[in-house]
Amino acid sequence: MTRRTEFLANGTMRLALHTLADSSGASDDSTHPLLLLHGLGEQSPASRPAWTDAWPGAVLALDFTGHGESDVPLGGGYMPETLMADVDAVIAEHGPVTIVGRGLGAWIALLISGARTASVRGVVLADGSGLFGGGPHPPSPYVTVLGPGDGRTPDPYALIELSRDVRPPDYALDYLRFALEESELETPVVVAARIRPDWLVAIAADVSVAEAPLVEAIGSFINPQLASR
Amino acid sequence: MPDNDQMRSYPGARPPDRTGHIMSSGLRLALNEWGAPDAPIIAMVHGGFDFSRTFDVFAPMIAEAGWRVVAWDARGHGDSDHAQLYSWGADVRDHMAAITTLSDEPIVLLGHSKGGGQLLDLLDARPGLARAFINLDGMPSQFSAPDINDRERRRMRRADVAAALDRRRRRNELTRRPDTIEGLAGRRAPMNPRLTREWLEYLVTVGARHDAEGWRWKIDPLLHLGGFGPWRPQWSMDHLAALDLPFLGVLSGVQDDPMGWKSRRGDIEPFLPPGGQLEFYDDIGHFLHIEKPRFIADLVLEFLGRLP
Numbered sequence: 001m002t003r004r005t006e007f008l009a010n011g012t013m014r015l016a017l018h019t020l021a022d023s024s025g026a027s028d029d030s031t032h033p034l035l036l037l038h039g040l041g042e043q044s045p046a047s048r049p050a051w052t053d054a055w056p057g058a059v060l061a062l063d064f065t066g067h068g069e070s071d072v073p074l075g076g077g078y079m080p081e082t083l084m085a086d087v088d089a090v091i092a093e094h095g096p097v098t099i100v101g102r103g104l105g106a107w108i109a110l111l112i113s114g115a116r117t118a119s120v121r122g123v124v125l126a127d128g129s130g131l132f133g134g135g136p137h138p139p140s141p142y143v144t145v146l147g148p149g150d151g152r153t154p155d156p157y158a159l160i161e162l163s164r165d166v167r168p169p170d171y172a173l174d175y176l177r178f179a180l181e182e183s184e185l186e187t188p189v190v191v192a193a194r195i196r197p198d199w200l201v202a203i204a205a206d207v208s209v210a211e212a213p214l215v216e217a218i219g220s221f222i223n224p225q226l227a228s229r
Numbered sequence: 230m231p232d233n234d235q236m237r238s239y240p241g242a243r244p245p246d247r248t249g250h251i252m253s254s255g256l257r258l259a260l261n262e263w264g265a266p267d268a269p270i271i272a273m274v275h276g277g278f279d280f281s282r283t284f285d286v287f288a289p290m291i292a293e294a295g296w297r298v299v300a301w302d303a304r305g306h307g308d309s310d311h312a313q314l315y316s317w318g319a320d321v322r323d324h325m326a327a328i329t330t331l332s333d334e335p336i337v338l339l340g341h342s343k344g345g346g347q348l349l350d351l352l353d354a355r356p357g358l359a360r361a362f363i364n365l366d367g368m369p370s371q372f373s374a375p376d377i378n379d380r381e382r383r384r385m386r387r388a389d390v391a392a393a394l395d396r397r398r399r400r401n402e403l404t405r406r407p408d409t410i411e412g413l414a415g416r417r418a419p420m421n422p423r424l425t426r427e428w429l430e431y432l433v434t435v436g437a438r439h440d441a442e443g444w445r446w447k448i449d450p451l452l453h454l455g456g457f458g459p460w461r462p463q464w465s466m467d468h469l470a471a472l473d474l475p476f477l478g479v480l481s482g483v484q485d486d487p488m489g490w491k492s493r494r495g496d497i498e499p500f501l502p503p504g505g506q507l508e509f510y511d512d513i514g515h516f517l518h519i520e521k522p523r524f525i526a527d528l529v530l531e532f533l534g535r536l537p
Contacts, residue, residue, distance in 0.1 A: 074312065076319050077315050138464050
């Protein structure tokens with residue numbers, strides 16, 4: 001199908017959410033959407049990626065703030081935690097989702113899985129741009145001021161700020177714990193990434209986290225095993 | 230405009246001699262100045278949930294000693310534009326935009342609380358912006374709450390994150406609650422328990438806006454205390470240790486001030502830059518320059534008087 005785009009309110013800005021595939025039909029719980037989150041400086045794919053073919057529900061793809069067809073804020077101020085709110089806007093509009101995040105999108109997927117546990121039915125953490133951020137410790141100090149942008153994406157401030165945010169492993173583990181304590185899934189986080197920054201090493205090492213190639217990882221959330229509580 | 234009988238005065242408080250603005254990447258930041266325009270510049274950076282008019286007593290004292298005091302409102306605070314996004318790093322960048330707009334030469338910088346912490350970051354990256362730095366209780370050393378176990382601490386942070394997301398979902402509906410001058414001052418009092426009601430009511434008349442329903446703080450309702458994201462006090466201490474310029478740090482030792490950073494002298498001393506001066510007062514709260522303006526102004530002026 002041709003990509004269909006809707007715009008979600010994000011304060012005074014708009015977020016572009018693309019439908020890459022409609023649900024294949026059945027209206028049971030497994031048909032909730034699969035949401036794709038792109039990497040740093042990227043944008044949503046123009047069409048459904050082949051690795052999502054098995055997913056029975058709709059396939060959605062979000063352009064983060066300052067990326068793709070989403071609006072660009074004045075003066076930057078990007079934090080992964082505010083991009084988490086972008087995903088939350090999708091959840092508010094479309095309900096529960098399973099998420100595949102690439103690079104930066106993987107980090108955001110982990111955060112939102114811990115923050116909105118009831119609405120995130122599994123996340124797959126995949127390789128991509130922006131997976132490392134600024135590393136586990138603050139990078140060398142650097143401050144620069146750019147002129148007012150022209151509204152084009154990707155926003156240079158997004159590229160600067162989201163490649164320098166600190167991602168300590170214990171902070172990542174906090175969000176994993178949030179997810180594990182409340183998720184209805186037995187294994188709500190699956191690592192498909194082969195490149196492993198420190199935060200992802202810590203996540204993958206947790207006994208409650210699975211590792212699998214991308215297609216298999218997505219497949220694990222089609223009929224997932226529920227947690228026994 | 231409110232009626233005159235709705236305004237308040239406060240002993241020693243003086244409105245800015247000049248107002249204006251600077252631009253930071255398209256955002257307009259409100260600027261206030263006291264003192265002669267051709268005097269040497271000292272820039273003052275306010276703390277979180279404050280605004281530049283909180284210097285209305287302290288700044289004139291410095292100005293009267295021969296300085297041009299310049300202070301701006303952070304994005305989302307005071308009369309500055311509300312932004313679509315807020316972050317510590319964006320504030321740091323806005324400070325740099327303001328400082329470089331003011332002068333091509335190094336100037337004296339003073340930061341209170343969060344403003345002081347942000348200037349630590351900025352000066353590590355851009356040491357050439359300042360000829361001296363004064364930090365008023367903006368040196369973090371620890372945020373631990375040892376009486377809360379790890380599981381409970383995680384739950385608290387999770388609740389913070391969920392609340393922040395909820396607030397962003399409702400962003401377009403959020404407004405500051407209107408009240409009377411007395412009511413707004415009373416609501417701020419828990420943040421400033423050591424400051425007089427007379428001062429807080431004065432602050433309302435310079436930091437809030439009056440409309441048909443009453444007074445509302447100007448600060449963006451999206452903003453909230455605390456924020457979230459990974460942060461370690463040690464990161465700020467590394468910036469302090471990297472400074473290479475005349476430095477005066479002033480710590481409040483009042484441990485039950487809700488807005489205080491609660492650092493002790495021994496926490497900070499190991500990170501002082503060479504020749505740095507650190508003062509510790511266990512009888513002055515976090516808002517040192519408001520609670521004891523004459524005393525802190527004299528301390529600052531004595532430090533400034535020793536600058537080359």
